[in-house]
Amino acid sequence: MLERNISELKLKSPLILASGILGVSYSTMKRLVDVGIGAVTTKSIGPKPRKGYKNPSIIEVNQGTFLNSVGLGNPGIDNFITEIKEIKKFKFPLIVSVFGNSIESYLEVALKAEQAGADAIEINISCPHAEVSSIGIDKQLTFSIVKSMKKELNAPLFVKLNPNVTNIGEIALAAQNGGADAVVAINTLAAMVVDINTKRPILSHGSGGLSGKAIHSIAVKKVYDLYKILEIPIIGCGGASNWQDVIEFILVGASAVQIGTVLYQGFDIITDIINGLKKYLKDNDYSSISELKGLAHEFKTQEVPDFD
Amino acid sequence: MTKNMIETVKIKSIIEECDGVKTFAFERNSTVIPKPGQFVMIWVPGVDEIPMSISSYNENGEWAITIKKAGDCTNSIHKLKVGDYIGVRGPLGNFFQVPQEKKKNTFLIGGGIGMAPLRFLASELIKMGYNFKVIEGAKVKNEVLFVNEFLEYQKENLEFHFCTDDGSYGEKGFAPEFFEHLIENFTKKDLKDSVVFTCGPEIMLHKILQICIEKEVEMYASLERIMRCGCGLCGLCVLDPLGLLVCNDGPVFNSHMLAEIEDFGKFKRDFSGKKTSI
Numbered sequence: 001m002l003e004r005n006i007s008e009l010k011l012k013s014p015l016i017l018a019s020g021i022l023g024v025s026y027s028t029m030k031r032l033v034d035v036g037i038g039a040v041t042t043k044s045i046g047p048k049p050r051k052g053y054k055n056p057s058i059i060e061v062n063q064g065t066f067l068n069s070v071g072l073g074n075p076g077i078d079n080f081i082t083e084i085k086e087i088k089k090f091k092f093p094l095i096v097s098v099f100g101n102s103i104e105s106y107l108e109v110a111l112k113a114e115q116a117g118a119d120a121i122e123i124n125i126s127c128p129h130a131e132v133s134s135i136g137i138d139k140q141l142t143f144s145i146v147k148s149m150k151k152e153l154n155a156p157l158f159v160k161l162n163p164n165v166t167n168i169g170e171i172a173l174a175a176q177n178g179g180a181d182a183v184v185a186i187n188t189l190a191a192m193v194v195d196i197n198t199k200r201p202i203l204s205h206g207s208g209g210l211s212g213k214a215i216h217s218i219a220v221k222k223v224y225d226l227y228k229i230l231e232i233p234i235i236g237c238g239g240a241s242n243w244q245d246v247i248e249f250i251l252v253g254a255s256a257v258q259i260g261t262v263l264y265q266g267f268d269i270i271t272d273i274i275n276g277l278k279k280y281l282k283d284n285d286y287s288s289i290s291e292l293k294g295l296a297h298e299f300k301t302q303e304v305p306d307f308d
Numbered sequence: 309m310t311k312n313m314i315e316t317v318k319i320k321s322i323i324e325e326c327d328g329v330k331t332f333a334f335e336r337n338s339t340v341i342p343k344p345g346q347f348v349m350i351w352v353p354g355v356d357e358i359p360m361s362i363s364s365y366n367e368n369g370e371w372a373i374t375i376k377k378a379g380d381c382t383n384s385i386h387k388l389k390v391g392d393y394i395g396v397r398g399p400l401g402n403f404f405q406v407p408q409e410k411k412k413n414t415f416l417i418g419g420g421i422g423m424a425p426l427r428f429l430a431s432e433l434i435k436m437g438y439n440f441k442v443i444e445g446a447k448v449k450n451e452v453l454f455v456n457e458f459l460e461y462q463k464e465n466l467e468f469h470f471c472t473d474d475g476s477y478g479e480k481g482f483a484p485e486f487f488e489h490l491i492e493n494f495t496k497k498d499l500k501d502s503v504v505f506t507c508g509p510e511i512m513l514h515k516i517l518q519i520c521i522e523k524e525v526e527m528y529a530s531l532e533r534i535m536r537c538g539c540g541l542c543g544l545c546v547l548d549p550l551g552l553l554v555c556n557d558g559p560v561f562n563s564h565m566l567a568e569i570e571d572f573g574k575f576k577r578d579f580s581g582k583k584t585s586i
Contacts, residue, residue: 024543024581027551043543043581051579055349055357058537059397060312070536075582197316198353198393264312264539266556 001281002274002289004038004256006233007156007181009093009119011038011256013274014246014289018237018260019044019097019122019160020070026086029094035267036274039093041258042080044124045113046098047105049076054204061193062214064241066261068188069208072099072124077109081116088117095158097122103148114155121155126162126187136162136187139174146178156181158235163222164190172226182233184258185222189215212261215239220252227253227294242269243276250289251296309338312539314351314395322390325374327450329421330386331363333372336396341365343403344429345530345560348373349538351395352388356381359535359555361425361507362399371396374453376421400538401559404429404505404528406436411526412501413494414440417483417516419508423453425530426507434461441467441490445483445512449476483508484515491523499523506530510586513566514573520563527563533576544577 002013016039022028023042032040052073061067074080077098087094096113098121100106110121125145126136135141142159150157159175161168163186172183188209193202201207219238226234236254240246241262249257262269281289309315317334324330342348342362350373351357358381363374377386388394404425414433418426423444433440446452449472458468470478471486479486491499506516507530520527533545533554545554547569552558566572575583 021541022543022546024577025546025548025551027548028543028546028553029551031551049580049582055536056314056351056395057357058539058541059314060310060539062313063310066312066537066541068537068541070542073536073580075580079582195314195316195353195395198395200353202314202351202395204356261541264537264541266540 001287002038002277004290006235006256007120009039009156011093013038013277014250014256015270015273016095016235016256016258017041018258019124020068021260021263023097024083026083029087030090031267032270033090033092035270037259037270038256039095040087041095041097041122043074044072044097044099045074045077045080045109046072047077047100047109049079050074056202056204057208059193059202060264061210064213064262065210065215066212066264067191067193067203067208067210069203069205071205077112081112084113084116084118093119095120095122097124097160099124103145106145107149107152110149110153114153118155120158120181121149121153122158122160122184123149124160126160136171137165139170142171143174143178146175146180150179158182158184160184160187160237162187163218168222169225169229172230176230176232180232182235182255183226183230184235184237185226186215186219186238189218212239213241216241216245220248223249223254224252224296227297243273243280246273246277247280247292250292251294253294253297255293311340311398311400312537314397316353316393316395319388319390319392319394320370322388325453328377329374329451329453331372331374332385332388332394333370334394334396335369336371339369340399342371342399344432345403345425346399346401347538347559348396348398348400349535350385351397352381352384353393353395355384357395358382359400359532359538361428361530363424363427364431365428374421374424374427397538401555402557404530404560406433406438407503410438411503413498413503414438415443415487415502415504416440417443417487417504417506417508419445419483419512420447420451421453422506422508422530424507426505427454427457429505430458430461434464434466439466441469443469443471443483443486443490445471445486445508446477447473452477482512484512484519487516488519491525494523499525502526504528510573517563517566517572521567527566528560529566530559531561531572532559534579544579544581546577547571548575
């Protein structure tokens with residue numbers, strides 16, 4: 001009922017752990033699969049260990065909406081290989097998110113991850129508070145990195161898109177033309193908060209990326225627009241906090257949905273979402289969630305406003 | 309205001325507890341009531357934000373944290389004055405589950421700054437009319453915490469035992485050994501009617517766990533790990549192989565869980581997520 005295939009990946013549910021949330025240890029990722037997650041995406045892994053920005057680096061700014069500037073903190077691919085091997089013992093689809101400081105270093109990390117057992121590679125070219133965002137705002141650079149990596153990799157390649165651009169569509173098309181197997185839309189939105197008592201930005205880095213509730217409707221609009229122009233699958237990402245949000249993403253054209261920020265509520269939220277999805281399908285006489293994909297596009301929307 | 313949002317508050321009072329340890333009190337707009345064992349994320353503006361156990365809370369809504377100078381952030385906190393701002397998020401995590409039915413023997417075993425959450429627990433247990441025994445371990449005499457406060461409680465027929473590594477205050481030796489000595493003549497029934505709440509260096513907690521498993525004593529320990537979020541997102545406080553998170557599933561874990569946690573007493577994650585020895 002909830003099974004989905006994305007490229008070569010077979011998912012038992014359309015829910016994928018989003019990169020940057022809990023993707024440090026094999027054990028938490030296994031726990032997420034045990035409660036219903038269909039595939040996991042690791043924290044973005046780079047060529048060497050990196051501590052990232054100091055705290056505060058993850059805070060809530062409104063109920064269910066978080067701001068973070070982790071700054072791509074990660075143990076480095078050579079340390080992370082042990083974790084990948086542990087995960088592979090459990091036989092669930094593993095997507096390793098990678099970044100680098102050049103096409104060569106992206107590729108180096110991705111190849112090591114693939115060799116260790118990654119089922120797919122997601123490239124992070126869009127983290128709004130780190131240097132890699134420069135690739136994700138340029139269609140030519142996006143095309144080049146995807147093309148170069150596809151040439152060397154056997155595993156499917158997903159591209160996580162930066163929403164902090166004027167035209168996300170042209171970047172997505174560049175990724176598709178480069179040979180990407182899917183796009184993930186969207187990464188966090190650049191944002192900041194200032195404490196009025198101390199009068200200073202709260203995050204150590206000053207600004208960060210907004211995730212959670214507040215960005216969900218923005219993400220839905222991006223997926224809706226991308227579905228009209230792309231042929232490759234779109235993985236929806238952005239503030240999905242309950243089963244209704246997941247259905248909404250699928251109706252606008254997402255093939256699967258990433259879950260991240262809402263996990264602050266605990267692992268049980270996944271079980272709630274899975275149960276909600278099943279009940280919705282049953283109540284509406286659908287035998288598979290794939291039947292819902294893109295249905296929102298069947299409705300004509302008003303293009304020209306009414307005039308007196 | 310949710311518990312994961314930063315609230316900046318003015319430091320209301322600072323008490324020097326002993327060499328390198330100060331207690332900072334503050335009031336919050338948030339009306340949420342913390343429980344012993346819970347923690348807060350403390351932001352020192354411009355420096356860092358770190359997890360800290362709550363060391364007291366009173367009916368007037370005054371919270372306190374007791375901090376030992378141990379690194380850049382704690383050194384900076386020690387330089388703050390009354391009236392300076394700090395940021396607070398919380399209360400976070402679970403808390404010490406006090407058995408509904410009063411146990412005959414309740415032990416609070418703390419090592420060093422690990423006494424902070426146990427001090428909050430002690431004051432709550434007194435309010436609940438609980439009898440308990442405190443075993444406090446410290447390296448040397450001038451690092452023994454909350455002595456005067458505990459001696460005040462002693463009038464209420466509560467037992468306090470102090471031990472130092474060098475014998476400069478109280479007994480000479482370590483808290484786990486002293487605990488083992490206290491229960492050595494306990495009958496099976498006495499052991500079943502005992503509960504341990506502990507916090508301190510993980511090596512100490514590990515020794516206490518071994519004793520509690522062997523003697524079949526119920527035990528709860530509060531653990532510490534590096535965290536970014538304090539609320540189940542960053543994953544740095546993971547405990548392998550169970551995938552438990554110290555922030556959301558803990559910081560307090562019972563002996564059954566601790567026995568299954570291979571990282572316990574051995575490994576933690578650093579700020580990059582890399583596994584390192586404790």
